[in-house]
Amino acid sequence: MNLLNYLRNKSFWLIDFLKGGNIKHHLGEISYILSNPNSSDALKIRKKHLEGLLIHAAQSTPFYFDYKNVTDINVFPVIRKTVIQENFKDFQSIPYTKKQNYKVSTSGSTGIPFFLFQNKNKRNRNTADVLYFSGQSNFKIGNRLYELEVWRAHNKKGRFKSWLQNVIQFDISKLTDSRILSFINLLKRSKQEKNILGFASSYEQICQYLDRNNLNLSDLNINSVIANSEYLNYYTKTSLSKHFNTPVLSRYSSEEVGIIAQQTSNSTEHFVINHASYHVELLDLDKDKPVKPGEFGRIVITDLFNYSMPIIRYDTGDIAKLMVLENGQTKFEKIEGRKMDLIYDTKGNIVSSFVVYTKFYKHYKLLKQYQFIQQDEKEYEIKLNVFDTFPYEEELIESIKSDFGNDAKVTITYVDEIPLLASGKRKKVVNNYNS
Structure with a gap:
């Protein structure tokens, strides 16, 4: 220093x-x-x-x-x-x-x-x-x-x-x-x-x-x-x-x-x-009951220090998976993002957003931006903003089907820009089916 x-x-x-x-x-x-x-x-x-x-x-x-x-x-x-x-x-x-x-x-x-x-x-x-x-x-x-x-x-x-x-x-x-x-x-x-x-x-x-x-x-x-x-x-x-x-x-x-x-x-x-400043719970996706370690649940927090506007058991809308260490300490193993943006395969099973990101790794040099959208129960749209051309459409669609189901309907749409949200963020995974 x-x-x-x-x-x-x-x-x-x-x-x-x-x-x-x-x-x-x-x-x-x-x-x-x-x-x-x-x-x-x-x-x-x-x-x-x-x-x-x-x-x-x-x-x-x-x-x-x-x-x-x-x-x-x-x-x-x-x-x-x-x-x-x-x-x-x-x-x-x-x-x-x-x-x-x-x-x-x-x-x-x-x-x-x-x-x-x-x-x-x-x-x-x-x-x-x-x-x-x-x-x-x-x-x-x-x-x-x-x-x-x-x-x-x-x-x-x-x-x-x-x-x-x-x-x-x-x-x-x-x-x-x-x-x-x-x-x-x-x-x-x-x-x-x-x-x-x-x-x-x-x-x-x-x-x-x-x-x-x-x-x-x-x-x-x-x-x-x-x-x-x-x-x-x-x-x-x-x-x-x-x-x-x-x-x-x-x-x-x-x-x-x-x-x-x-x-x-x-x-x-x-x-x-941060157990020091918040009481943190992980509750079932559909019921207000705790989930077991290793299961995804909703992050619900109680702010221990905001006395001006007490916020008790506030559902953040985000999803995480809890893990318990040998010494009894709890950590979040994963934080997946918002419940409203969870995506599902064609049989209704949750698919981690991490799976989606891996589909694009090998193509990053060709892409300016991308977005994966679940439009319906079995319909998925991929938006691509590319530098020049993208010759891997068929390969990408088959890769998506391998995790989401062979009966998945996958379309690719080319765009000039994927706009930012008002917050300045740009969502990579969106669920319009369950939103």
């Missing part, structure tokens, strides 16, 4: 100290719980946070008034985004409406605007979560961070703040070859230690460019690359790791809640669940 970055680091913690050291306290607790997840002290702290949140919600939040004196979370209803939207005022804690709150919003993968309010302590907890999981990915406060996202007036930092935090905000709304080259040149010009945070789809496009041009960028002093907001497929994870000579890790988070789980330098394939 150079002198200026060292001073950035010390300044951050000095400011936190002068404000009462709240972030440092949160970070210490998160680190202890996630390092000792099944210790009696860690379980006691988690229970205290959960019961405190439930009691607060039942006493101060109209939506939960019927649950006074209830500390069994299983009694509370599972809620979805639409429930919060339709009862927004009832989800606001009455005493916190008079306090300083912060609005957090997202357009979401569906493009539907959604926002919540957070209190100051929740904001501090989120900051500490980011610091913990970033630290588990070889990042230190003060080091250079490149953020790849769709940057607009509502989310872009000012020049001074960006300099102060040593952040480079790189816009990916039009990630052409020339734009990718600009990003690579940005990386080359800086000799600092670097970390990169961005959408998985942008990494995939960068990988395709690097593969086509046989570029070696292993000496760029990159500590780690974190993918957020989207599914990180195997090709992108392995290819980018090779090109940048650094771990490529996936983060599962949302703007309105925070970091729920993440791969780390010590858990590069599976997701460490």
Whole structure:
């Protein structure tokens, strides 16, 4: 760490100290719980946070008034985004409406605007979560961070703040070859230690460019690359790791809640669940009952620190598979994306989105973009945006049928562009049949 970055680091913690050291306290607790997840002290702290949140919600939040004196979370209803939207005022804690709150919003993968309010302590907890999981990915406060996202007036930092935090905000709304080259040149010009945070789809496009041009960028002093907001497929994870000579890790988070789980330098394939800040459940796809380890279920979370708008048993709409280690620790083995985008073979069995991604690996040098859509029970459409021609239609269709069924009807449509969602993401797998 150079002198200026060292001073950035010390300044951050000095400011936190002068404000009462709240972030440092949160970070210490998160680190202890996630390092000792099944210790009696860690379980006691988690229970205290959960019961405190439930009691607060039942006493101060109209939506939960019927649950006074209830500390069994299983009694509370599972809620979805639409429930919060339709009862927004009832989800606001009455005493916190008079306090300083912060609005957090997202357009979401569906493009539907959604926002919540957070209190100051929740904001501090989120900051500490980011610091913990970033630290588990070889990042230190003060080091250079490149953020790849769709940057607009509502989310872009000012020049001074960006300099102060040593952040480079790189816009990916039009990630052409020339734009990718600009990003690579940005990386080359800086000799600092670097970390990169961005959408998985942008990494995939960068990988395709690097593969086509046989570029070696292993000496760029990159500590780690974190993918957020989207599914990180195997090709992108392995290819980018090779090109940048650094771990490529996936983060599962949302703007309105925070970091729920993440791969780390010590858990590069599976997701460490943030039990310190959330009560996390994995429920059956159709019933509000827990699934067994090894089965896919809906990710349902309770935010332990948002007292401004208590969010209890919130169905994120995403799907994961749970695994239990020998020491009893639970992790997400896989996170598949949204339930509404699960795809099925012609007999109605779930097919992992990972299977779809593998169909395109060998063709990446020919493709600018692709999208796989289930249009009906046995009908599938593949949208391709190609550089020139694509002479492998028959091979691709047969490959799809091998996993989805010989009676599958597969069509290929050529397009000039697959548009971004309002969130800046580009969906690779879509289900119009069950949406």
